[in-house]
Amino acid sequence: QKEVEQDPGPLSVPEGAIVSLNCTYSNSAFQYFMWYRQYSRKGPELLMYTYSSGNKEDGRFTAQVDKSSKYISLFIRDSQPSDSATYLCALSMIYNQGGKLIFGQGTELSVKP
């Protein structure tokens, strides 16, 4: 079983739609939860970061963490064509006197005008 599972898509939605992206994980030791966005031919960039259960909002983006269910989500409201990208969840924990960071497989999102 993979430590982090993410539906790779691809996901295609019309402009203005609400998008829900999800990851599940198996290790309850994960403490930090992130979403990265990766445009075509670019490196990933941090979009959202949280470390507690609940919701965190930033403009049209909301990150949700449910530690009891080992489930994290990213919601995009009023999606725009510029949101078309691959979205990767990333989870990390303190581990072995350092840290452990695991990425999901990434979900490819296309927002059609």
Added chain:
Amino acid sequence: EAQVTQNPRYLITVTGKKLTVTCSQNMNHEYMSWYRQDPGLGLRQIYYSMNVEVTDKGDVPEGYKVSRKEKRNFPLILESPSPNQTSLYFCASSLSATRDEQFFGPGTRLTVL
């Protein structure tokens, strides 16, 4: 400008011909790592470095070497490349392995014939 640079951006080589992909960061980050990205598999960590002269294996280290002689540089070495190492490679740096944003380089597209 704060950034992670990688060279070369594109490389086509033949089986068995040693190559080095350079990575450099100008943010004084302690933590650096290398990832490979393959369709359906997401980002997988090859090697990471907590600090100068401290490196350790990630999830897929076979066939790769790294060194960290200076804080800013973290080259990836393929002593004898094989076709299964054809992939998109990213270098990343951050203040720590866990709770800080990973800054990614632009990527190196490697093809081994």
